[in-house]
Amino acid sequence: MKTTLFAAALALVGTGAIAEPAKYTLDSSHSQILFSYDHIGFSTTWGMFSGFAGEIMFDEADPAASSVSVSMPLSSMFTGWEARTGHFMSPDFFDAKGDEVVSFTSTGIEVTGDKTAVITGDLSLNGVTKSVALDAVLNKADTHPMANKAWLGFDATTTLLRSDFGLGAFAPAVSDEVEVKISIEAAAAE
Incomplete structure (x- = not known):
């Protein structure tokens, strides 16, 4: 029942059967990734990524077979x-040259409730x-009132360890744990 409700919501109830996965493109202007970490116990420091690109392929018949991929320049x-x-x-952290890309590609989706799921994937950082x-x-999941087409909106959270990605400088004074909050919108592809 829960899988069916989640699938129906994502497929926009009433639009009919979908023979193959439906493609949604991220709305870069309304998609953000926020991250935060503890700074020596004095404060919580925040940062953000915005304006990134990606797509969601949604399979109404088998939501667990859906996928998401996102990338952004560091x-x-x-x-x-x-x-x-x-x-x-x-060099203390990224030692960035300017062309580095952060990406996430899903490897599995487990529907856990009417509007919830755990999305597992590979984060390259x-x-x-x-x-x-x-x-x-x-x-x-509805028709966007201004764009007049199918639209999806999701939030997601996770916790990462900086040290897992070679970015553990100054830990534990500056927390190794980084809290990540994601909010995205995606439009039905043309």
Whole structure:
């Protein structure tokens, strides 16, 4: 029952049977990834990625066979302070040259409730690829009132260890754990 409800919501109830997966393209202007970490116990420091690209392939008949892929240039990271961003790009952390890409490609989806799922996938960051699990929530599946086409909205969360991706400098004073919050919108592809 739960799988059926989740599938129906994602497939936009009433649009009829879909013979093959439906493609949705991320709306870059309404998709963000926020990250936060503890800074020596004094504060929580935040950063963000925005304007990234990706797609969702949704299989109404078998939601677990759906997929998501997202990528963004590391240079799109925003920390709110130019010196912090520069430090992140230094040899202490990313040792970035400017063309590095962060990507996530799903490897499995487990529907866990009417509007929830765990999306497992490969996160490639700083030259390292690790499996991560995202706790995802379907916010809305409907016709977008301004675009006049099928639209999806999701939120997801996970916790990463910086050290898993070769970014563990200054841990544990600066927390190794990074909390990640994701919010995306996706439009039915033309």
